[in-house]
Amino acid sequence: MILLCLHDIRIVTSLALFCAGIVKAFPSLPHAHSRQVEFPVIDIPSHVNILNPYPDKPRLTFSSSGTFKLTVFSDLHYGENPWDDWGPQQDVNSTRLMRRVLSSEKPDYVVLNGDLITGENTFRENSTTLIDRIVAPLNEAKIPFSSTQGNHDNEQNITHLEEIRREQRDSYLSYTRTAPPGIGGEGGEGTYWVPIYEKATDLTPALILWFFDSRGGWSPGSTSAPLPDWVDASVAGWIERETAAMEAGWDSVEKRERGALAFVHIPPHAIENVQKTLNTTTSPGLNADTLSQGSTQATSNPSSAGKDQPFWDALNTNIKNLHAVISGHDHGDEWCAREPSKDVIFCFGKHSGYGGYSSAGWGHGVRNIVFPSADPASGLETWILLEDGQTRARVTLDGNYGR
Secondary structure, eight states: OOEEEEETTEEOSBSTTSOHHHHHHSTTOTTTTTOOOBOOOOBOOHHHHTTOSOTTSEEEBOOTTSOEEEEEEBOOOBTOOTTSSHHHHHHHHHHHHHHHHHHHHOOSEEEEESOOBOGGGOOTTTTTHHHHHHHHHHHHHTOOEEEEOOGGGSBTTBOHHHHHHHHHHHOTTBOOOOOOTTSSOTTOOOOEEEEEBSSTTOSSOSEEEEEEOOOOSBOSSTTOOBOOOSOOTHHHHHHHHHHHHHHHHHTTTOOOOOEEEEEESSOOTTHHHHHHTOOTTTSOSOBOSOOOTTTSTTOSSGGGTTTTHHHHHHHHHHSTTEEEEEEOSOTTBOOEEEETTTTEEEEEOOBOOSSSOOOTTTOOEEEEEEESSSOTTSOEEEEEEETTSOEEEEEEESTTTTO
16 A cells, blocks of 8 residues: 655655654554655645545555455454453454454455444443554554444443544544534534545545444433434535535546445445345345344334435435445344445445354454455455455445346
């Protein structure tokens, strides 16, 4: 992966000397010391640079071979049963899995897709310290990453916002952000996007990774109460405004098609109907969790039915070239299928953590996703990788998939 830092509104000329402040903060970024690659100085129009949400972080790009590989850890569930021997051992097992996968797969980017912590088992005085343990393998491997939060990350002694702030404090490699004020609803601070560039010298990104907070769980404190389990309707307007700003700003200097990939912990409610007609031959992978009340967004309380629809409509109306939507939450499912009402591909991740519910034969692992090129017309390769190295459910997500 090539990493480049933006300083003011110019691109620096050398990866080895690319931003003294960043080298000081994190002196051993991947490849920063291993090769001397010179780039021409490029003026970036100020109205385009405004769209860069990470002016003080390295720019993320496709690899030198033209590919981009993501590894998705879902439902790590650290902090389970801290009062006995079993619980802490599950965290040890989950950390072992993370280290093995990162070492073998060497992804360009990692996504932690919700339920990082089993929040109902944590204590107020040490709940956020579990984030330190989760990001440690990523810091060791020097791999940039982002996270979403899940329903178990909102509990009496922990909140999404506290987890995000701890993660940002723990790791310079974290690209997780909080939503603007007024966006996301109560307990839903983790909505944002991350730009990925094809080459370090490009003016505009080739791929946008979108992250949405589906909330759920419980509010903090002694008066803890259930939180809505869907992406708040305020996010719909935010998506529309953000995509309009991208088109107005980026397209004015460089006309190009860019791809998109979306992550949200709790699956949209529309996915419940997809499972009912699932073709397990063309949509291979574990299908052991029947989607019902609480399995998808806005279903924990029958009176909430349909409240995730504004988000689902805005996502599919405004985000162009959306390759897929990736969720966790339902540990026994790991398939991909096309959702017909929006003609969009949906995929479950893979239950990664040893905490959280499981069953014999399900295993623990990750979902790998590879973009073969920056061309949004290219299909994605994706598969499930288990900790022991076994792979399954390998499919190509392209225009023909699920049709």
